[in-house]
Amino acid sequence: MSNSDYPAPPPPPSQPLPGEFEDGKFHLPRTNLFPGIRRQLSALEQQPQFKSGGGPWRSFLLTLLVSGLLVSPITAITIYGIQPALGSQTWVAWVFINPLLVAVFEVLAMLIVSYLALGMIPNRRYGFVMGAMAGLGAGVVDIILNLFYPGPAFWFFMLPIQSMVLATFWGIGVFALWANKAPGKSFANSIKGIPLEFLALSLIFVIVFKGVESLPFGSYYWVPYLLLPLYLFFLRDFLGGNFNFQNFFKPLFEPGPSSFPEPPPPPPDES
16 A cells, blocks of 8 residues: 555644633633733743742742832821821822822832842733732832821721732833843833833832722722723733733743734735
8 A cells, every 4th residue: 555545644733922811621712902111021031930930829929028128118107207298188198199109119129039039930820820929029018107096997908918919010020121131231111111111101000009998988998999900901911911820930922013014905906
């Protein structure tokens, strides 16, 4: 029997691209709200090569502790010094001063830990978790320092969740800043472009949340937290269009724009 008499072998099964969803695994529909930002973040991602052989989890916990230590004096000064000094204008401290100062020290905590313990932040999903841990540290400090102020139990329960969600944006921005640096490249040049744009966007999200909290109807403590699902929806898109919890630390494949132009329409029929 010649080779031509044998049936052609079946094609090999298609393999998912790195981070692409596999058949049979649950996931919600993927979004694509910010394709340009996502492609820029994806271009900065690399394989994990950590300093510590134990993986990143100890560094995540260290981020929580360092953030709490750095943020605690700033939060205490804001609550017991700046806000009373402003009198009826305490909203200025609540909306602008404290979020900006806390963000600076949360970012500093992530940079310290990533430099001393990790040696890198390989992709935006590691940055997401580092930001969440930095926010949790700041949230715990907020709870401790606000124990002397009356407030509903709901507010104390949601405070660390709010801090975690808002700080995850900083974490992704810190990943972009860390990945954008190069030997001999100054900090000013490293932060240009997507790192600065993402950090600025993060600050806008935080100020909007704090601004809603300071409005008269924001005194109903549940009102500002209506923004959190929207922020999580944006975060989901920045992470690749899906949280992909089953393979969370694997970056999702980001298809680039098509390099092939659309074919021109056929010429009109002159017959």
